[in-house]
Each structure stands twice: as C-alpha cells, then as structure tokens.
Amino acid sequence: MLDGVRVVEIADELAAHAGLLLAGLGADVVKVEPPDGSVTRRIGPFAGEPSPDTSLFFWQHNRGKRSIVLDPDGDLTILQDLVGTADVLLLAGRDAAPFAAELDVDALRARFPDLIVARMTPFGDDGPWAGFVGSDLVHLALGGPVMNCGYDPRPDGFYDLPPIAPAAWQSYVIAGEQLVIGVLAALVHAQRTGAGQELSLAVHEAVAKSTELDLMNWVMRRAPLNRQTCRHAAEKVSNVPTIAQTKDGRWIVTMAMGAKNEKQILDFLAAKGMPTDLGDDTSTETGRNIPGSSAVSDRSARVMDLVARFVRKYTYEDFPWLEAQDAGVVCSPLRKPHENATDEHWRARGSFAEVEHPEQGRSHTYAVSKWLSTEPAWTVGRRAPLLGEDTRTIVAELATRTTGVRTRARADVRVFGRHELSVHGKPFPLAGVRIFDFSWFLASAGGTRFLTALGAECIKVEWKANPDTRIAAMAPVGGRAARDAATAPLPGVTDPDMGGQFNNKNPGKRGLSLNVRHPEGLAIARKLIAISDIVAEGFSPGVLERWGLGYEILREIKPDIIYAQQSGMGTDGSYGRLRAVGPVAAALSGVSEMSGLPEPAMPAGWGYSYLDWIGAYSFATAMLAALHYRDRTGRGQWIDASQTESGLYVAGGAVLQHSVTGRPWVRTGNASVTGDVAPHGIYRCAGTDRWLAIACQTEEQWRALAAELGLPKDLTLAQRLASPDLDHQITAWTSTREPYAAMERLQSLGIPAGVCQTAGDRCDTDPQLAHLNWLTEVTGTKIGTWPLAEFPVRLSETPAHIGGPIDRGAPGYGEDNEWVLGELLGMSSSEIARLAEDGVI
Numbered sequence: 001m002l003d004g005v006r007v008v009e010i011a012d013e014l015a016a017h018a019g020l021l022l023a024g025l026g027a028d029v030v031k032v033e034p035p036d037g038s039v040t041r042r043i044g045p046f047a048g049e050p051s052p053d054t055s056l057f058f059w060q061h062n063r064g065k066r067s068i069v070l071d072p073d074g075d076l077t078i079l080q081d082l083v084g085t086a087d088v089l090l091l092a093g094r095d096a097a098p099f100a101a102e103l104d105v106d107a108l109r110a111r112f113p114d115l116i117v118a119r120m121t122p123f124g125d126d127g128p129w130a131g132f133v134g135s136d137l138v139h140l141a142l143g144g145p146v147m148n149c150g151y152d153p154r155p156d157g158f159y160d161l162p163p164i165a166p167a168a169w170q171s172y173v174i175a176g177e178q179l180v181i182g183v184l185a186a187l188v189h190a191q192r193t194g195a196g197q198e199l200s201l202a203v204h205e206a207v208a209k210s211t212e213l214d215l216m217n218w219v220m221r222r223a224p225l226n227r228q229t230c231r232h233a234a235e236k237v238s239n240v241p242t243i244a245q246t247k248d249g250r251w252i253v254t255m256a257m258g259a260k261n262e263k264q265i266l267d268f269l270a271a272k273g274m275p276t277d278l279g280d281d282t283s284t285e286t287g288r289n290i291p292g293s294s295a296v297s298d299r300s301a302r303v304m305d306l307v308a309r310f311v312r313k314y315t316y317e318d319f320p321w322l323e324a325q326d327a328g329v330v331c332s333p334l335r336k337p338h339e340n341a342t343d344e345h346w347r348a349r350g351s352f353a354e355v356e357h358p359e360q361g362r363s364h365t366y367a368v369s370k371w372l373s374t375e376p377a378w379t380v381g382r383r384a385p386l387l388g389e390d391t392r393t394i395v396a397e398l399a400t401r402t403t404g405v406r407t408r409a410r411a412d413v414r415v416f417g418r419h420e421l422s423v424h425g426k427p428f429p430l431a432g433v434r435i436f437d438f439s440w441f442l443a444s445a446g447g448t449r450f451l452t453a454l455g456a457e458c459i460k461v462e463w464k465a466n467p468d469t470r471i472a473a474m475a476p477v478g479g480r481a482a483r484d485a486a487t488a489p490l491p492g493v494t495d496p497d498m499g500g501q502f503n504n505k506n507p508g509k510r511g512l513s514l515n516v517r518h519p520e521g522l523a524i525a526r527k528l529i530a531i532s533d534i535v536a537e538g539f540s541p542g543v544l545e546r547w548g549l550g551y552e553i554l555r556e557i558k559p560d561i562i563y564a565q566q567s568g569m570g571t572d573g574s575y576g577r578l579r580a581v582g583p584v585a586a587a588l589s590g591v592s593e594m595s596g597l598p599e600p601a602m603p604a605g606w607g608y609s610y611l612d613w614i615g616a617y618s619f620a621t622a623m624l625a626a627l628h629y630r631d632r633t634g635r636g637q638w639i640d641a642s643q644t645e646s647g648l649y650v651a652g653g654a655v656l657q658h659s660v661t662g663r664p665w666v667r668t669g670n671a672s673v674t675g676d677v678a679p680h681g682i683y684r685c686a687g688t689d690r691w692l693a694i695a696c697q698t699e700e701q702w703r704a705l706a707a708e709l710g711l712p713k714d715l716t717l718a719q720r721l722a723s724p725d726l727d728h729q730i731t732a733w734t735s736t737r738e739p740y741a742a743m744e745r746l747q748s749l750g751i752p753a754g755v756c757q758t759a760g761d762r763c764d765t766d767p768q769l770a771h772l773n774w775l776t777e778v779t780g781t782k783i784g785t786w787p788l789a790e791f792p793v794r795l796s797e798t799p800a801h802i803g804g805p806i807d808r809g810a811p812g813y814g815e816d817n818e819w820v821l822g823e824l825l826g827m828s829s830s831e832i833a834r835l836a837e838d839g840v841i
Contacts, residue, residue, distance in 0.1 A: 001376055001625040002027040004632070005187065008086040009065065010099060012039050013136075013169065014203060015092035015120040016061035017176030022088070022183065023064035024368065025625050026379045030082065030394060031065045032099070034072060037387045039094045044674040047360070047660045052387045056660060057169075057674070060653040063355065063366060064381025068395070069388035072098040081398045084112060087190070088183055092120040105198055115196040116186045120179055124202040127771035132747050133701075134203060137670070137680060138754035139171035141693035142766075143207025146682065146756045148214055148225065148233040148607035149595065152241070159689050162682040163227055163756055164604040166595045168673040173650050175206040177617035182793030182800075184624035185454045189429035189798050191631050197797035205772050208762050209789040212442070212582075212608035213501060216473035218759035219775075219787055220500035223489040225759070230334075230592060230605035231583065235489070240301045241602075242583065243334065243592075244308035249600060250316030251334040253587040254307045262303050264328035271327070272320075274310055278302055322578075330579045334603060337590030337651040337665055338658035341365045345573040351648050352655070353380045365659035367652030370618045371641035372572055374551075375629060422801045428455020429798040431805070433627065436525070436532040437461060437509065440468040441581070442609065443643045444538025444566040445505050446616025451534075451623060452508040452804040453791040459528065459820055460509040460811060463516070467813060473500035475783050497812040498783045507778050507788050508804020511811025512820045513841050516547045520840045525549065526557055527825055533630075534562045534623055540579065541571040551638040560636040562626045566619045570642035580644055582609020589647025594654060596667045603667065614650060615643035678720035679705070682756060683731045685739040691756040692739050694730065694746065704749040709733045740765075763787075776802050780809025817841050 005027040009019040023029040031038065036052075043057035044050065070079055079102055083089055089108065096103060105117050122134035132138075140146050150163040179201045190196055209215075214233060217223040225233040230253070231242040243251045256262050266276040278299060311319065316333060324331050341352050349372060354363040369378035420431045433456040439445040445460075445468065452458040462468055474492030476483050482490055496502075515521040526549075529535055535554055537544055544550055544565075554561045565571065568580025569588075586592045586606055596604035622639045630636055648655075654665040672680040672695075679702075680695045696702040702720070706713040711729060720726055734742055739755045746753035755761065762769055769775075775787035786809070791800035801807065821827040821835070835841045 001025045001629045002187075003376070005087045006030065006085055007088040007090055008032060008083055009090040010092075010096045010103070011090050011120070012093035012095045013043065013057070013061070013172055014122070015090055015172075015176060015179065016040055017169075017173050018118075018120070018179045018183070019065060019090055020061050020063065021176065021180045021621065022090075023381055024378050025621075026376060027088075029065040030086075030390070031062060031067050031385065032079065032082070033067055033069050033095065033387065034098050035069055037069075041387065044676050045657065045661070053359075056653070056657055059364075059384045060366075060656050062384035063368075064379060065385060066390035066394065067385035067388055068391045070099075076102045078395060078398065082394070083108065083115070085398065086115060087187065088116045088118055090118050109196065109198060113196055114190060114194050116183065116190060116199065117196070118179060118183050118186075118199040118201075120175060120201050120203065122202065123204045123768055124772055125200065127768045129204070129768035132754075133750055133752045135695040135697060135752040136169050136171045137165050137682075137693045137695045138752045139203050139207050140165045141682065141691075141756045142204055142754035143171065144211045144214065144757055144759060144762055145170070145207065145607075146691075146693065147758050148211055148227055150227040150229075150604050150607070151602070152229045152237060153226070157237070159227075162670065162684065162691050164595055164597070165670050165682065165693070166606055166610070167668070168594065168653065170650070171203055171207050174210045174613075175201060175203040177614065177621070178206045178792045181450055181617060181620050181624065182795060184621060184628060185429040185800075186795060186798070188624060188628050188631065191628060195797060197795055199796070200794045201792060202772060204768060205774050206792050208766075208769055208774060209792055210613050211759070212612065213473060214608070214759040215762070215789065216500040216504050218763055220473050220483065221476045221490045221492055222483065222486045222760075227607045230596075230603050231607070232609070233607040238301065240304040240308070242304065243602070243605075244311035245602075246314055246316045246319055247312055248315045251593075251603060252311045252319055252321065252331060253334060253583055253592070254304070254329060254331040255581055255583055256300055256303060257330055257581070261328065261330065262300065265303055265307065268324055268327040268329050269306055269310055272310065274306060276306060325578045328579070330581060330584055332580070332584045332587040334587045334593050334605075335590050336593050337648075337654035340588075340590060340648055341655050341659070345569065345575045346645070346648060348573045349570055349642070349645070350378070351645055355380060355383050357383050359386070365655055367649045367655055370645050370649050371622055371639050372570065373626075373637050373639050375626075375635055375637035377639070422455065422799060422805070423803070423807055424799045424801065427798055428800070428805060429795065430455040430627075433457065433534070434532040435459065435534045435536055436529050438535070438537035438539065438544070439566070440538050442505050442612035443582070443615035444536065444619055446613065447564075447566065447619025447623065448509070448536050449505055449507065449616070450620040450791065453800040453802045454798075455800075455805050456534075457805055458509040459512050459532075459816075460506060461512050461514050461516070461525070462813060463513060464813070467496070468502065468506075470496040470499040470502045472502070473504075474498060475500060475786075480784050480786065495782075500783075500786065503780055503783055503786060503810040504788050506810035507780075507802050508806060508808060509811055510806070510816040510820060511814055512817055513814030515840055516549070518838075518840050520835065520838070522548055524821070524825070524840070528820070529554060529557050529561065531824065532558070532561070533627070534564060536564045536566075536619075536623065538566045541565075541567050541576045555636070558636075560630055560634060562623065562630065562636045562639070564619065564623045564626070564639045564641065566615060566641045566643060568642065569644050571640045582612040582643075585611040585615070585644040585647055589644050590651045590654065590665075591647045594651065594665055594667065597669045598667050601667070611643050611647045614646045615641075618646040675721070676717065678717060679726055679730055681727055681730070683727070683734040685734050685742060686737055687739065690739045692734050692742050693754045693756060695752045697752060701751050705746070705751050708746070708749060778803040778807070778809045780812075781815060782812050783809055814841065
C-alpha cells in the first residue's frame with residue numbers, strides 16, 4: 001500500500017509501534033541508531049542472553065525495518081542525506097536525543113519543504129506537565145484507562161484492590177495507532193500537493209481520548225463510572241459478571257445484547273437441558289444500547305447466573321461456544337494470546353506468519369496483518385534488523401540516489417475544491433473525499449469519525465428498523481445549563497437524537513435515513529455511491545451483498561471505489577458469521593486474558609470495549625492507506641477488516657514470547673511485565689478510591705525515591721523485585737498524601753509517577769489536557785453545544801477539526817435527507833416528500 005514511501009525513524013518505545021505499522025503497510029522504514037543501539041534493544045525479555053540483538057520487545061516492534069548505525073558526532077552529513085530521501089521523519093524520545101542538534105524541525109522543513117516530520121512526546125512540547133517523566137504505566141494511569149480497569153469492589157462499595165493497568169505497552173500502541181492516522185493523512189496531502197508539514201502527538205492526550213463510556217458520561221451528565229471485573233465500567237456495579245469459569249478453571253465471556261438476545265440465550269440453554277423459567281419478560285426497551293451502557297436488571301442478572309451455571313458444566317476445550325454463537329448467543333472463550341496462532345480461521349486470513357531468524361536457524365511466530373484486501377495490504381517483512389545490519393547498503397544507496405524518491409500522485413488525480421478550508425482557516429488534507437457510510441458501533445463509526453475530522457464529507461446512512469447505537473451517555477434533562485450547574489449526576493433524556501456517546505463518535509457527518517431494501521432506496525444508494533470515494537460499513541458479513549451492493553456491484557457503479565468493511569471476525573474464514581462486540585473481540589483475541597492478578601485469580605481484562613477504539617484506528621488507517629494507494633495507481637479495493645484481528649496484532653508480543661520461549665503469557669497485576677522495573681505499581685493515596693502509579697525505570701530514579709521515602713538506597717533491582725515489603729513501605733508514604741501533591745513531589749525528583757485519573761479528573765483537573773485543548777466545543781442541531789474529543793494529532797498545514805467540514809455535531813436521524821437528496825442528487829422538495837410518504841426515507 002505504501003510502496004515507494006520512505007520513513008526515517010529515530011524513535012524509542014514511544015513511536016516504535018507507529019514505525020511497525022508503516023513498515024507493515026509497505027513503507028521502507030530505516031531505523032537510525034547510535035553506535036550502542038536503540039534504547040529499546042535493552043528492553044526485556046530476551047531470547048537467551050541479553051544483547052542488542054536478542055530483545056523480544058525490539059523484535060516485536062521492528063519487524064520489517066532496516067537498521068543504520070550513525071555516530072552523532074561524526075555521521076551527521078549521512079544523516080542529513082538520509083533525511084533528504086525520506087517522505088516521513090519519525091522522531092520520539094531517547095533515541096532522537098543524541099541527534100537533536102541536527103534535527104531542528106524548522107531547519108529541516110526549510111531545507112526539505114515536502115518532508116513530513118512526525119513527532120511524539122510524552123506530554124507535549126509545553127504546558128504545566130510538559131517536563132513530566134512518563135512510562136507505560138504512568139500514561140495509562142493519567143490517561144484514564146486504569147480507573148476503568150480492575151476488579152469489583154466489596155459489597156459495601158470499597159475497592160480493596162487497586163485498579164489494574166492493562167498489559168502491555170498499550171499506551172504506546174494507542175499513541176502509535178493515532179499518529180499513523182495523521183501520517184497517512186499528511187501523505188495523501190503531500191502526494192496531491194507536494195507540501196510537507198509537521199505533525200505532533202502527546203502520548204498523554206492520545207491515551208486520554210481512548211477510553212469509552214466514562215468520558216461522555218461525565219461530560220454530559222457528570223456521572224462517574226465504577227470499574228468491574230473483566231467487563232465495562234458502569235455507573236452502578238452489577239451483580240453478575242459477564243465472564244464465567246469452566247470447571248477446569250478457564251473463562252468464557254457472554255454479552256446479553258438486550259431483551260431479544262436474552263430470549264435467544266434462554267432458548268439455547270433450554271435446548272441444552274437447563275431450566276430457564278424466569279417468568280414473563282416485562283422489558284420496555286425502545287432503542288439499541290451500546291454494550292455496557294445500561295444497568296443490569298434483576299432479570300438480566302438471573303439470565304447471566306444461568307449462563308454461569310451452564311459454563312461450569314463444561315471444560316474449556318469442550319464448551320460449545322460456536323454452537324452457542326449459531327443460536328445467537330454473543331459469547332467467546334477467553335483465549336490466551338498464543339492460542340490464536342494455531343487457529344485455522346486466523347491462519348487462513350494470514351493474521352500470523354512464521355518469520356525466519358537465520359542467525360538462530362529457526363523461525364518465530366508473529367502477528368502480521370489486520371485486514372485482507374484485493375490490493376496489497378500487509379507486508380510481513382524480515383525479522384527485526386541486527387544492530388547496524390543495513391548500514392553499508394543504505395550508505396551505498398545514498399551515494400547512488402537510486403531509492404527514496406518521494407511518491408507523487410498520478411497526473412490525473414483530482415484536486416478537490418469544496419470545503420477546502422477548516423475552521424482553522426487552512427485546508428483539510430481530505431478535502432473533497434466523500435464517504436458513503438454504513439458504519440455503526442464505535443469500531444467502524446469511529447474510523448470514519450477520523451476521516452471526517454480530516455475533511456472528508458461523510459454521509460451516515462441509517463434506517464429506523466435497525467439504527468446505530470444511539471442510547472448511551474444521554475444529554476441531561478435541562479441541557480447544558482443544567483450540566484454547568486450540576487454538582488451530582490443528572491438524569492438523562494431518552495431522545496435517541498441526543499446521545500452523547502453517539503455525538504462523540506459521529507461528529508461532522510451528514511445524516512441520511514434510507515431504506516436500502518426498498519427498490520427506490522437501493523437506486524438512491526447506487527447514485528450516491530457513484531459520486532463517492534469510499535463505501536464504509538460495519539455490519540455482519542454478507543449484509544451489503546444481500547442488499548445488492550456487494551463489491552463486484554460497487555465496482556460496476558464506480559470502478560475505483562474503496563469498499564472498507566469492518567466486522568467482528570472478518571468475512572473470509574470460518575468465523576465470518578460470528579457475532580462480536582468489543583468484549584467478545586477482546587476475549588477471543590487474547591487481550592482480556594493478559595491483564596489482572598496472576599492465576600488462579602480472575603482476569604481483570606479491560607473495563608471498556610478497547611478493541612472498538614483499536615478497531616476504529618485500524619479502520620481509519622485502512623481507508624487512508626487505500627486513498628494514498630488509489631491516488632498513485634488509480635485502483636480502488638475491497639478491505640476486509642476485523643475488529644478481533646486488530647486485537648491479535650496488539651497482543652502480538654505475547655504470541656512472539658510464547659513462540660520463542662514456549663511460555664504462555666503470565667498476568668502480573670501491576671508489576672512490570674518485563675521483570676526489570678521495581679517498584680512498578682499502583683498505590684493507595686488519601687481519599688476515597690484515590691491511587692498513584694509509580695514506576696522506577698532506572699537506578700537513579702530508585703535512589704531518588706528511596707531518599708524521599710527513607711528507604712535503603714542500595715537495594716539492588718533483584719532485591720527490590722524479591723522484597724515482600726517494598727509495596728507496603730511505599731503505600732505507607734502514599735496513603736497519607738493527596739494524590740496530586742504526591743505526584744508533583746515525585747515528578748519534581750525525576751520519578752515517573754501519575755495519578756490514576758477518572759474522567760472527571762481529566763475534564764476538570766488535568767492542566768496539561770486543558771493546555772492541549774484536548775476537547776473542542778461543537779454544536780449539534782438538536783443536542784446543542786458540547787465538548788467532544790478533538791482529533792489527537794496536530795498537523796501544522798492541514799489541521800483537523802472534529803466538527804468536520806460542516807462544523808457540526810453528530811446528525812439527528814435523517815437530519816440531512818433534503819440536503820443529500822436535493823443538493824447532491826438534484827431532487828425537488830416534492831420528490832423528497834413523496835419518498836418519505838412511501839417509506840423510502
């Protein structure tokens with residue numbers, strides 16, 4: 001997809017995942033390292049004895065890249081020449097520091113005006129926390145995921161255990177996924193115009209925007225959420241978990257998707273001989289709820305209790321989850337990550353590959369793909385480079401200038417004119433791109449959300465018989481005035497046009513209500529597709545085909561159309577018809593099993609649909625890469641993306657570790673997964689359910705912490721890791737202190753520390769997020785003006801705007817029928833009125 005694009009990467013763990021994604025999409029990623037190698041070569045675990053060439057972290061995040069070793073004191077001319085051949089310069093953290101004098105962004109852009117410089121920092125270039133020291137644990141704490149994740153409280157509501165940080169390296173995965181979206185948008189713009197630009201992203205901001213229901217529930221109703229064991233954090237802790245244990249100690253997740261689905265569950269259990277007489281269902285559901293957004297009723301709790309009893313009758317291997325799925329039960333085993341590597345469905349899709357390590361005389365298993373495509377999609381590439389392995393080759397290339405020519409669009413590529421300027425007074429990178437959008441749920445609708453923020457005109461299609469999930473984080477009774485005055489949670493309205501979560505995942509889109517099953521509705525869809533660039537959808541496989549809009553038909557309508565499809569498991573393969581929402585995708589992919597206290601404890605998993613966001617990032621990446629590819633080749637494509645597959649990819653490090661060592665992933669609670677950082681944990685502070693994350697990554701940081709707490713400074717890492725009392729000693733210090741004061745004190749000493757922030761903290765207290773303007777006020781026609789999470793990457797020449805080219809919140813149902821049908825298709829008002837009367841719109 002990115003053939004011909006060169007990326008020069010000078011980046012540590014902050015942006016290594018971003019470089020991996022670009023290499024996987026086909027870019028030539030050249031990793032610049034100092035003579036002693038990237039600092040990430042010293043991150044464990046290792047394949048055998050620790051060395052620069054045996055770090056499994058480095059292997060996982062640098063597959064497909066090339067390595068050139070340059071001396072910061074003597075090879076700067078080579079560095080400048082290398083940057084001169086690049087389309088993208090990727091900069092982050094400690095690896096870039098030795099070359100800082102030669103990497104002045106203003107000077108680089110003056111010398112290379114078509115260069116894209118993409119920078120990632122922990123907290124931003126300036127602001128009150130810009131000098132803070134970060135770590136994966138600290139970013140997950142300050143950014144919000146931690147306070148959504150962990151175990152149920154006691155019956156009296158007291159949390160006797162700390163929140164549990166999701167494992168591992170997820171803050172940098174989140175930031176890398178988001179940065180790549182910005183890079184691809186900049187590449188599309190550069191290919192069309194020849195103009196480069198500077199991009200910047202703060203890990204803290206990226207993570208703070210990657211939680212789910214907590215943010216909009218706080219923004220709209222001032223309602224805090226409470227973490228629960230391996231299921232969505234919720235306003236009220238539910239009585240029954242969504243995971244149940246098999247009789248041999250493994251776990252199964254089941255999601256009840258409303259009253260209709262509960263009946264399917266009961267029918268399946270009855271067919272299996274379980275007593276299921278719960279009386280008549282008195283549910284009065286009127287709309288589709290986002291999973292985890294509604295309270296669990298007594299009846300629902302009883303249904304889940306029956307499921308738990310049923311699960312306990314089976315061993316893990318014998319549990320009939322595929323049979324249950326066929327009966328409409330949304331369920332999955334909680335797999336360990338490596339168990340997917342032998343699954344026939346994922347093998348058939350090429351989700352994993354065996355990559356040769358010639359110096360070891362064997363191959364290892366890697367997660368290598370997030371989607372299938374009718375055009376080139378994912379490149380496996382060779383194993384991660386040995387230190388300096390490609391130095392001679394790259395230097396020789398620079399001497400002959402045979403590679404690295406910046407890509408350009410075809411001469412006939414369209415340069416778009418409508419909606420050229422954003423509210424920032426600058427052009428959008430995707431100005432003029434049109435998306436015909438059948439997406440729903442966050443995993444697909446979130447993907448088109450980002451393209452809309454980048455300037456694409458997005459027509460969101462719904463039909464009243466099966467509308468998108470609009471019921472969650474509802475606007476408060478009394479509107480914005482009531483919210484501004486609130487000191488406690490407010491009741492929400494029931495109007496589906498006023499859902500805060502829907503507003504946050506669909507801003508800037510046009511709303512079209514269209515019955516595609518009606519012949520006239522289908523004809524209208526075909527006309528709109530003919531003037532669109534992308535058809536995006538998030539249905540179960542086969543829905544568009546049944547409507548008469550399969551890929552072959554779409555190609556007849558528009559030969560270069562990009563058809564981007566996001567489903568739970570992917571269309572190709574044996575799981576195509578399985579139902580999946582975020583928690584099911586997380587369970588099957590192995591992500592849920594990775595976080596929590598060590599066995600035999602229950603997994604803590606994720607407290608929200610994490611793979612909805614990761615799926616959304618992947619979906620946006622797929623569409624942007626396809627646009628770049630089409631501009632260069634003139635060819636559209638069909639993208640068969642999978643939400644669960646995006647989870648396989650981010651769990652790839654655990655799969656590789658098992659392949660190399662034979663050991664499955666072991667949960668470690670909040671302790672370091674690499675086993676070489678101590679202390680590394682979350683500690684109780686003064687106040688109710690207040691916690692502080694601390695991670696001493698260096699001996700210098702440990703000595704500073706020990707001096708502050710009055711602990712022995714000469715404790716070795718091995719002694720700290722083995723100490724049963726160290727966490728208690730730290731808690732004795734933190735438990736008497738206000739969390740922000742403790743954080744500020746430790747950060748002033750250079751110690752990575754971060755408050756475990758709630759959505760309320762992020763919105764009302766966090767000065768760095770406020771400085772970064774992480775939320776943008778956008779007005780929706782009916783819902784009014786509310787802050788929404790802004791596009792996370794700052795683009796200097798083509799800044800995004802979450803309100804899109806129309807600068808508006810999410811559409812009401814069918815809000816833009818007249819504009820779409822009248823403005824785009826030239827229909828008269830009387831024609832449009834007749835379509836409404838006939839049930840077409």
